[in-house]
């Protein structure tokens with residue numbers, strides 16, 4: 512199989528990752544744990560390098576305090592799409608938006624309560640100098656930011672992810688939404704000794720500057736998990752490249768990384784390939800099965816330490832289709 516590539520312009524192909532190695536260690540290196548109410552506590556050794564099938568609002572309370580170096584949180588967006596089918600009226604095809612059950616809440620109050628409870632539980636299990644990343648769109652990132660600040664988290668940066676292949680605004684009645692925001696924070700204003708690798712930040716930023724703007728495509732092509740009918744397994748699978756940037760800039764080899772809303776497990780998958788430890792929690796058994804399948808194959812990240820990588824970030828085309 513050829514390495515997966517993304518064409519950013521007619522001139523240049525950037526190799527994002529190589530998925531052609533079958534991993535033998537991979538099969539053993541993922542533990543699957545099914546959480547049950549009768550289980551009261553988990554030790555760090557028990558959960559290291561695992562995916563836990565369960566509700567993170569129950570599971571996190573069973574973990575020891577202050578064990579995680581980094582948390583990556585990609586929570587439900589609460590998109591509130593209209594009930595009717597969204598069609599591209601120009602070509603008459605159906606838009607595959609996010610209309611999953613896991614994204615549904617009755618009200619902003621219910622959504623806020625969920626985020627707040629999750630952030631309280633996460634804060635308890637973060638090391639004093641640990642950091643947290645939260646990603647979302649304009650639908651909820653502002654609410655999340657306020658909740659974080661109210662809980663005492665201290666925001667270090669927001670990173671704007673500019674998507675090179677955003678979903679077009681078919682009706683042309685608003686700007687095309689081509690960004691998502693990541694908030695990067697410590698659990699407390701006084702946490703000063705957190706990990707930040709400036710060289711990686713420079714590599715991923717714009718020009719020579721470690722700017723808070725990352726330009727990369729949505730997850731697509733060979734990287735996108737599809738079922739036997741060709742349907743996307745998860746509507747919001749995040750790109751490997753995004754997690755690579757998060758993990759390389761904010762952690763060290765051997766660190767322990769938590770993703771309490773794991774989806775199809777991108778965080779743990781990238782963490783493993785970069786020699787970090789991980790714990791993932793996901794409540795949907797179908798996604799957990801896909802995580803298991805995914806982990807049977809090794810992710811062989813390319814350019815993981817090459818600071819002199821060709822710069823491509825200014826050379827993109829918003830209308831470059833997958």
Ligand SMILES: C[S@@+](CC[C@H](N)C(=O)[O-])C[C@H]1O[C@@H](n2cnc3c(N)ncnc32)[C@H](O)[C@@H]1O
Nearest residue numbers: 566567585613748749772773774775777793794
């Ligand atoms: C935005 S998706 C995460 C996608 C993921 N980053 C990926 O790359 O595949 C959010 C996930 O959170 C899960 N989820 C929502 N509430 C949860 C809860 N209370 N406990 C565990 N998982 C939950 C959903 O099932 C969904 O898969």
